[in-house]
Amino acid sequence: MSERDVILEVEDVHKSFGGLAAVAGATFDVERSSITALIGPNGAGKTTLFHVVSGFYKPDHGAVRLDGERIDGSPTHRIVRRGLVRTFQLTKALTRMSVLDNMLVAAPAQPGERMWRVFATPGAVKRREEEVHERALELLSLVGLERLADDYAAVLSGGQRKLLEFARALMTEPSLVMLDEPMAGVNPSLGVELLEHMRELQRERGTTFLLIEHDIDVVMTVSERVVVMSSGAVIADGPPDDVRRNEAVIDAYLGSPHAHEEVHEIAGESSS
């Protein structure tokens, strides 16, 4: 095997809720500075896997490694500080805070987030605040929200909230960004800009992206690698063109021939 620079490894991860195995033996990895797509039919376990990787759930079994170190079971906030940030399928805009505050709160290394430093080192707090303020406005203008910076995030539309979450995730200065359906509800032309910006960050900062996406066109154009999940397991993994022709993937999306037979049998019995 050639030397691959892997940033994230997911190894035989299992996660069940009662009798339901949401993730059942998922294994794959993500190369550094790549854009990787995670696809699969509804209920395949993609979002659950995101929850496990980002520390919201502890896996029942298996390991998750970031830069070669185990992160499974670590609390979410520590994982974020190590450079892995995620967004949510159902956006979590902080609605009663301004759009700008949504951005500022995400900035790392703000000494003023410690109570005593607020009083002890107000100068350092203010300096850091000015730094991140600039970056926040830069990112907001990138997603076209700079005009709304001082409004409550509650006034944003569904698509704008997706964009805010994307920009806010970038505020944490991440090395790996996991996006849960970033394009859902986003106006297509803005979506194209978003993808361009992802590529730019990938080129200039070496940022890695792992995204769950249902829009196959987006997946095929933007990602260098596609990981396909079905029924909690990874069933295919490779370049977009290979995955597109994979038998197992076609079955998973269209239903297996065996399942069709069963449907026919049941229908036949009930009609006789």
Next chain:
Amino acid sequence: MTGLANVQFWAFVGVVAGIFTIFSLGLQVQFGFAGLLNFGHVAFMAIGAYTMAILVVKTGLSLWIASLIAIAVSMGFGLLLGLPTLRLRADYLAITTIAFGEIVRYLALNEQELTGGPQGTINLEGAGAAARYNDEWLDFQRTVQGWLEVLLGDNATRDVTMLVIVWTVALVAIVLLQILVRSPWGRVLRSIREDEDAASALGKNVFSYRLQALALGAALGAVAGLFFAFQFSFFSPNDFEPLTTFFAYVIVILGGTAKNWGVPLGALIFGFIFAGTRFLDVWPLNTFDSAERAYLRLIIVGLILIGLMAFRPQGILGKREELVVE
């Protein structure tokens, strides 16, 4: 109606409002900024007052050192309460905290050896000894009174002196809280109140911030307890009924949740209603005797709260946008 013009009477009302301001600021930190439904806040007041009184009477410690220890002990209890409960959902947290408040009061009621039991702090050294804990405080108060006499002459009575001291502390607390709320620390707290999952997904240690809010609120509750003890020279478990916590909620909501300057405003209105009902001796209310009329204030407080919820749910200083947005 001579009472209405009586400076001493209003000074007393002001002292009580000041103590409630400090007490409610503690709740403001926990409920207003961190979104924690603490229904046992009165326990921190009780722990502060009792710790100080017990240390002064039983160990002979200086009142000032005893007071600092009392604040620390109260914060310790805040952490103790938070460690097992802060991971609970909001409604379970509310139930647990109300139980915590009652546990503290029942302990004070039943641990006679330690607390003096139902007779209160006068019984701290056993029956008949009439224990005192605030001699040092009275000395200090007389000193301050001496300074005030230079400015105010005969008006600088004991209650006016207390008024000045309590409100000085209350204003300092408000200013410090205002700085904290506007700092990045306060911003993190607000983000947690909004959505704890979003906050942790941005690298914030939700649990730690909630503990900090609980401990800071506990410290303010203890300070209020200390002033309560200083003002009244004597207290008993009855002074720490759950109702006291709910008065603080009325004050916070009246002024406007998460608005620091709303707290003193709410406390003054509350104090005015509470003391002012004694002047309602006009027909038909004067057909009740004064003890019965005392209950009117609860009714009035309730009516004001209902009216506020109907016409100005954000409180006097609150922003309506923060309530209606989704």
